[in-house]
Amino acid sequence: QVQLVESGGGLVQAGGSLRLSCAASGRSFSRHYMGWFRQAPGKEREFVAVISWGGGSIKYADSVKGRFTISRDNAKNSVYLQMNGLKPEDTAVYYCAAANAVAYLPTGRYQYDYWGQGTQVTVSS
Numbered sequence: 643q644v645q646l647v648e649s650g651g652g653l654v655q656a657g658g659s660l661r662l663s664c665a666a667s668g669r670s671f672s673r674h675y676m677g678w679f680r681q682a683p684g685k686e687r688e689f690v691a692v693i694s695w696g697g698g699s700i701k702y703a704d705s706v707k708g709r710f711t712i713s714r715d716n717a718k719n720s721v722y723l724q725m726n727g728l729k730p731e732d733t734a735v736y737y738c739a740a741a742n743a744v745a746y747l748p749t750g751r752y753q754y755d756y757w758g759q760g761t762q763v764t765v766s767s
Contacts, residue, residue, distance in 0.1 A: 644668040644740045644756040651736060651761030654728055658765070662723040664738030664758060674756075675741040675748055676714055676721040680734035680763075687737065689749040691723065701747045706732075728765045735760040 650662040662678070677692040691702045691712040700712055709728075714721040721738060739754035748754065 644671060644674060646738045646740060646756055646758035648736065648738045648758045648761040651763045653764045653766065656728060656730055656765055656767050658728050659724070659726045660728065660763060662725065662736055662738075662761060662763075664721045664723075666719045666721070666738075666740065668719075670742070671719045671740070672716040673742065675743055676712075677739045677741060677748070677754060678712060678721075678723045679737045679739060679751060679754075680732075681737070681760075682734040685734075687751050689751070690736070692741075692747050692749060693721065694747065699747055701749065703749075725763070728763075730765045730767045732763060733765050734763060736763050 645667045647665045678690040679687050681687040693700050693712045711724040737760045738758040740756040741748045741754045743753050
């Protein structure tokens, strides 16, 4: 079992930065792929980024590539999402998720086994 709690969301102006954190509990944290997803009002939950167990493999959605950076610290049971150059279209609830997956760097929401409660990110123009 893995329990996830996100923090770090808030209101920021376009062009600004935020750093999201996700604290995990459970001894198997380091064995899971960790991902970030987001869901805007009226839209499907979409993939943002994923990081492998050791942090050596990463994948980003095209919409955030070059602006967002995912990282993890297994000693602290935490995963992070540094978001720079924020745009109004980045406004959404951001979710941390864990996948005990067979697929390499999973990007589908149904490939993830555990989810946090989400944190709101609002980018004003």
